[in-house]
Amino acid sequence: MLDQHDYTDFLKTFAASMPKPPRAIVLFSAHWESGAQSISTVDKYSTIYDFSGFQDELYQMTYPARGDLAISDEIQQLFEKNGIPSIMNPERGLDHGAWAVLKLMYPDADIPVVALSVNRFLTNEEQYRIGKALSSLREQDILIIGSGGIVHNLRMLNWQGGNTPDEWAVAFDDWIREKLENWDLEALFEYEKSAPYAKEAVPTNEHFIPLLLAMGTGDGNRQAKLLHRSYQLGTLSLSCWEFN
Template sequence: MTSARMPTFFLSHGGGPWPFMDGPWRDRCAWLERSLVDIPQHLPQRPSAVLVVSGHWEEPEFTVSSGEHPGMEYDYYGFPQEMYSIRYPAPGSPGLAQRTQQLLAQAGWDAKSDAQRGFDHGTFSLMKVMYPDADVPVVQLSLKATLDPDEHFRAGEAIAPLRDEGVLVIGSGLSYHNLRAFGPAGEQPSASFDAWLRTVMGEPDPRKRRQQLAHWQQAPGARASHPREDHLLPLHVVAGAAGDEPATCVYGELFAGALAVSSWRFSTDTEPSSFDRRAFAS
C-alpha cells in the first residue's frame, strides 16, 4: 500500500519538561499544548514513525539515534528534582535510523548513527503531547556542528523521501531563543524577527524562500532572537524536505505575554490554523 505524503513541521517546543508539569509553567504553554494536540488529527494517516530534528543535539556529522529503546537526556536545569526521572517510553526504530543514514550518505554526507542517544526535551516535550501513549516509534536526527544553513537545507532535501514512506518529519526548536532576554527585553526583537519569518514563510517562490532563510542573520532582530542558531536550523532541514510546498502557520502567540513565537507546517494542504493568535498582528 502506498503511503500518502506526510507534511513536515517546524515546531516551537516550549521550555524544559513542561508537559510533565502542573502549575504556572504548564499553564503558560496551554496554547502551544492545544496546537500540538491538534496536529495528529490533521495528518493524512497515522505515521509509521517520527523523525525529529532536534535543536538540542549537535554532532560533527549528521547523526541519527538508532537504539531500539532510547533513554532520556535531561538537558535542562533549575526544574524540580522529579523532572529528572520522567520517562517517555516510545520505541526507537533502527530501521528508520538506517534508512535516514542511507539517504544522507547517498547525498554525500558522512552520516553517523548513535545507539546510545536518548530523547532530549526538544523531542519528548513535543511527543508527550502529540502521542501521549508513546506508541509511535521515534528517531532523532542531530544538527551538524558547523551550523551552516545551506548544509541543513540540503540534508532536508536528502531525507525528503521519508515523507512518502509514512514518516512524519519534525524540526524541533524555537522561533525565538534568547534565554538572556526571555521576557519583556525580548518583546521587540522577537516581534521583528517573527514578522520577518512570516513574510519569508509566505513567499510563494520556494527559491526565494530558501535564499532568505539562508541569509536569516540579515533579518530584523535576528541575532537578538537567536544568539546561536541551534533552535532555528531545524526549520532549514524541514524546509529543505518540503521542496516547493507552501508553509502555513499552525501556532502563534505572545509566549509569556511578551515573546512572539510561531510554528509552521509545510504541505500542499494550506488550511488556516485556529491556533495562530498573531495571524492579524501588525
C-alpha cells in the same frame, strides 16, 4: 509540559486532528548537537533530563519510545546518496527537545522514533540540503519534525512580559514568515545579515537550524503554512510551521 497554554493545547489538538497517526517519526532536536550528522539506532529510548532547577515532576517523566533500525538505515542511505556524511549512534536517549514535544503530541509513546542531531557549524544552505535529502520519507507516512525555536533568547527574557511579545521579536518573526511563505531561500540563507533583530532573535543558531531542516523536506512542493504562533516571556516564540 506542566503548563496549559495555547501552544501545548495546539500540539495536543494537532496530533489528534491528523487523519491517522504516522508510521514513524523522524525528529531533529536543537538539543542534540554533533559535529557529524548522527542518526539514532536505539531499540528503546531512555529519557534525558538536560535541564536543571525545574519542578520535581518533570524529572519523573519518561518517554520510552522505540526506534526503528530499518528507517535509520534508510536515512543513512539517503544521506550517503546526497553526499552527506553521517554516523550511527546506538546509545543516546531522547533529550527534552524531543520528548517534551512528543509526549504532548503522542503521549502513549507507541510510534517509533528516529532522532537526528544538528550541527551549528554548517551553512544555512547545507542545513536545508540535509532536510531535502530526507524528503522521500514523507511518502511513507513518516512525520519529520524540526524541534527548536525561531526566536530564542534566554538572556533577554522579559519576566513581566507574560504572553505579550517584545516588538523586536515580532519583527523578526514577521520577516521570517514572509520569507517562508514566499519560499525565499536566498533571503533565508542570509537571514543573519538581512532580517531585523537577527542577533537578538538568534544569538546562537542551534534552535533556528531545525526550521531550515524541516523546510528542506518540503522542497518538492515548496508550500509553507503557519499553523500556530504564540509567545512566552516576551522573547520566546512558540511557532509551528507545516511544509508541503
